[in-house]
Amino acid sequence: xxxxxxxxxxxxxENVNKKFGGLIALxxxxxxxxxxxILGLIGPNxxxxxxxxxxxxGFLKPDGGKVIxxxxxxxxxxxxxxxxxGVIRTFQLANLFFELTVLDNILIGFHNLSKxxxxxxxxxxxxxxxxxxxxxxxxVEILRLTELDSHKDKLAKNLSAGWRKTLAIAVALAANPKxxxxxEPVCTLSxxxxxSIMNLVMRLRDSGVxxxxxxHNMRAIMDYCDRIAVLNFGKKIADGSPEQVKQNREVxxxxxxx
Amino acid sequence: MKRLYRFFSFSILIIFLILLxxxxxxxxxxxxxxxxxxxxxxxxxxxxxxxxxxxxSLCHAAFYGIGAYISALLALNFGLSFWITFWFGGIGAGVxxxxxxxxxxxxxxxxxxxxxxxxxxxVTLILDNWTELTKGxxxxxxxxxxxxxxxxxxxxxxxxxxxxYYLILVFVLLTALIIYRIIHSRIGRxxxxxxxxxxxxxxxxxxxxxxxxxxxxxxSGFAGIAGSFYAHYILFISPISFTLPESINILVMMIFGGxxxxxxxxxxxxxxxxxxxxxxxxxxxxxxxxxxALMLLIIFLPSGIVGGIxxxxxxxxxxx
Numbered sequence: 001x002x003x004x005x006x007x008x009x010x011x012x013x014e015n016v017n018k019k020f021g022g023l024i025a026l027x028x029x030x031x032x033x034x035x036x037x038i039l040g041l042i043g044p045n046x047x048x049x050x051x052x053x054x055x056x057x058g059f060l061k062p063d064g065g066k067v068i069x070x071x072x073x074x075x076x077x078x079x080x081x082x083x084x085x086g087v088i089r090t091f092q093l094a095n096l097f098f099e100l101t102v103l104d105n106i107l108i109g110f111h112n113l114s115k116x117x118x119x120x121x122x123x124x125x126x127x128x129x130x131x132x133x134x135x136x137x138x139x140v141e142i143l144r145l146t147e148l149d150s151h152k153d154k155l156a157k158n159l160s161a162g163w164r165k166t167l168a169i170a171v172a173l174a175a176n177p178k179x180x181x182x183x184e185p186v187c188t189l190s191x192x193x194x195x196s197i198m199n200l201v202m203r204l205r206d207s208g209v210x211x212x213x214x215x216h217n218m219r220a221i222m223d224y225c226d227r228i229a230v231l232n233f234g235k236k237i238a239d240g241s242p243e244q245v246k247q248n249r250e251v252x253x254x255x256x257x258x
Numbered sequence: 259m260k261r262l263y264r265f266f267s268f269s270i271l272i273i274f275l276i277l278l279x280x281x282x283x284x285x286x287x288x289x290x291x292x293x294x295x296x297x298x299x300x301x302x303x304x305x306x307x308x309x310x311x312x313x314x315s316l317c318h319a320a321f322y323g324i325g326a327y328i329s330a331l332l333a334l335n336f337g338l339s340f341w342i343t344f345w346f347g348g349i350g351a352g353v354x355x356x357x358x359x360x361x362x363x364x365x366x367x368x369x370x371x372x373x374x375x376x377x378x379x380x381v382t383l384i385l386d387n388w389t390e391l392t393k394g395x396x397x398x399x400x401x402x403x404x405x406x407x408x409x410x411x412x413x414x415x416x417x418x419x420x421x422x423y424y425l426i427l428v429f430v431l432l433t434a435l436i437i438y439r440i441i442h443s444r445i446g447r448x449x450x451x452x453x454x455x456x457x458x459x460x461x462x463x464x465x466x467x468x469x470x471x472x473x474x475x476x477x478s479g480f481a482g483i484a485g486s487f488y489a490h491y492i493l494f495i496s497p498i499s500f501t502l503p504e505s506i507n508i509l510v511m512m513i514f515g516g517x518x519x520x521x522x523x524x525x526x527x528x529x530x531x532x533x534x535x536x537x538x539x540x541x542x543x544x545x546x547x548x549x550x551a552l553m554l555l556i557i558f559l560p561s562g563i564v565g566g567i568x569x570x571x572x573x574x575x576x577x578x
Contacts, residue, residue: 057461083463091461097454108451111444112463121443122436128443175462 008071010035010210011056011087011179016065018051018234025051027234029065033179038205039212040221040242043231044254049214050092052231053181057089058082069179084112086178090171090185092214094164098157102148102167105156106139109174139174146170146200162193169200180204182213186220198224222246230254275427279420288419292491294531295426296484299433301512301523303480306437308509309517310446311473312453313363314371317378318481318508321351323385323500325482326489330398331391333490340404344486351482356475363470366456378502385497397496401489422491429487430524433480438520440476449473514555516562525563 009032018026026048033039041049054060056067058079067075074082097105113135120128143149146166151159156167165185172180182201186194198220205211215221221228221242228245230238232254238245245251279288304318325347332343362373385392392398403416404425414421440446448469451459456466489495507530515526533551537544559566 059457059460078465079460080463080465083461089461091457095455095458095461097451097458099454100450108447108459108464109462111448111451116444116448118445121445122439124439124443171458171462 009033010070011212012066012068013052013056014066014068016052016055016067017063018048018055018060019063024234026055026062029231029234029236031229031236031239033210033212034227035210036205036208037210037226038201038224039210040225040228041212041214041231042216042218042221042228046233047231047254048234049231050183051234053089053183053214056082056181057087083175086176087181088172088175088177088179089181090165090168090183092183094161094168096156096164096167096171099155101153101155102159102170103139103143103152105167105171106142106174107135109171110135110138112175142170142173145203146173147196162189162197165189166197166200169197173204177209179210179212182211184214184216186215186217191219194220276424279423285419288423290531290535292419292422292426294528295423295430296488296491297508297511297527297531298430298524299426299484299487300481300508301515301527302430302433302437302520303477303484304508304512305477305517305520305523306440306449306480307473307477309512309519309523310441310453311449311470312456313470313474314367314374315474315477316371316375316502316505316509317381318478319500319502319504320378320381321355321478321481322485322488322504322508323381323495323497324354325351325485326495326500327385327392327398327485328482329486330401330489330495333402334398334400339402340486340490341407343490344483347486347489348479348483351485352475352479355478356471359471359474363467363474375502375505378505382497382501385500392497395496395498397494398489399494401493401495403493404490416490426487426491429483433483434520434524441520445469445472510552512562514552514562516565516568518561519564519568522562522564529563 011031011033013029013031016026016029018024029048029052031052041052043049051060055062058074058077058081061076065075066073069082069085069087072085074085074087097108100108114131117128119125140149143152146169148163148166148170151163156164159167169182169185172182185201186197189197194217201211201213202224213221213225225242227240228238228242229236230245230248230251232250237250237254238248240248278291282288300318300322304315307313307315307318325344328350329340329343329347332338332346333340358377362370362377365373386394388394406413406415408414414425416422416425441449448459448464449472451464452466452469460466485500488499511526511530512523513526514530515524516522534544534548537547540547555562561569
């Protein structure tokens with residue numbers, strides 16, 4: 001077990017509210033994500049899971065409440081700013097640069113890593129070329145880690161659904177995440193693929209990345225998550241270990257009830 | 259080996275371009291070469307905005323015009339020569355583009371296209387009606403040619419069209435070089451990311467607004483430089499040269515040549531500057547054939563001439 005800093009959660013959602021017209025997407029949502037854990041976010045369709053990710057990463061502004069990352073209030077900041085702080089997300093339908101190669105996709109992910117020095121770039125200075133070589137080496141490492149090496153020159157649009165989801169995670173990895181938000185990373189995939197991606201997630205966690213994932217695949221959630229939060233109609237109805245959540249009456253009702 | 263091949267073919271091209279004016283006795287064809295050069299700069303710079311960053315700008319001719327008018331007015335009112343005015347033309351157009359971009363680049367797709375088109379119309383209206391400054395539709399005559407310059411022992415007076423040709427050739431090559439370096443840098447990579455998928459680009463930390471503004475300002479700035487050149491070449495400018503149809507003309511050249519390539523816009527500009535001339539032989543059918551050529555291109559070669567060649571080359575290599 002890792003020694004966790006119990007004084008400050010890595011990410012904290014304080015009383016977050018979000019409405020879309022008359023539809024309440026999130027209602028007084030409170031959540032703490034601890035450094036180094038794998039947190040699952042589950043709930044029936046339309047319960048507000050992806051909305052949560054959108055609010056955390058700045059793609060949506062909440063109507064009320066705060067998002068606090070590493071002690072800093074990041075509520076309503078621009079998505080790229082939040083990404084620069086180390087909060088990286090994937091999208092529900094593997095969102096990629098489809099017309100570009102797998103390698104190019106990952107190289108774009110490296111944008112976060114350092115400031116662009118305009119003169120260096122335009123004159124193609126030696127330091128820039130060295131930087132490019134380093135990035136290429138890093139990309140090769142990510143390709144190896146995600147088992148995408150043999151696909152590196154394929155266009156993203158030509159990958160199968162499973163490899164696309166893997167690539168989305170690879171691109172997120174390239175952006176050097178402290179907190180990785182995976183939106184349905186293994187949905188619709190075969191058990192073998194699920195295991196291989198979830199093992200990758202475990203290895204990422206072991207290397208220091210905190211992971212929050214939205215999933216419908218209950219095996220993936222129950223077997224790999226340290227903690228699970230359950231949403232229903234925008235309200236959190238459970239928050240605890242897999243065993244606790246499995247036995248929670250409200251959770252069972254939400255999934256089975258009409 | 260590949261480097262040597264590239265250097266060799268590039269040198270041959272340069273030599274060909276230098277000797278080109280000697281091939282023709284007709285001054286008119288040299289004039290068309292100069293215009294092809296101006297359009298090359300316009301098409302390339304639009305290519306940076308639309309082709310590489312994916313932002314549809316239908317007001318490129320407006321910045322062409324802003325550059326031309328800034329240059330002409332500085333020359334006529336303050337006696338400044340082209341060598342100074344083109345900087346003002348380019349930077350002036352770039353600044354206007356930056357300010358306008360801050361307002362509208364949050365729009366996407368069709369909304370951006372319409373808004374930029376309206377901006378272009380607005381600029382035309384201002385040029386037409388602010389007669390105290392621009393003399394309106396009557397235009398500004400008497401713009402001086404670039405002041406003489408001494409280069410490698412040769413004195414260039416910019417009286418003959420051939421001299422202008424060599425000057426525009428330098429500008430075209432410099433524009434190409436700068437855009438090449440931008441595209442092959444991390445700045446270019448970010449721009450392409452924005453074109454391909456703006457959401458994902460944001461999610462990995464790319465400040466999309468900043469790069470859109472960069473592409474828009476730089477691209478429009480080059481259009482301004484082309485405008486300055488035009489003013490000091492034709493020696494007369496009026497608003498009619500910088501209207502929405504002209505923006506579309508530049509857009510078509512860029513698409514025809516291949517908008518996601520570096521060479522494409524140049525090929526498109528040269529081809530579509532000369533094509534109407536060659537079609538003159540066909541008399542009344544001229545415009546029909548022009549339109550037909552464009553339609554066939556879009557249907558069979560949507561990535562343009564250079565884009566299409568690249569794709570065929572890639573699929574040829576993959577099969578073998």
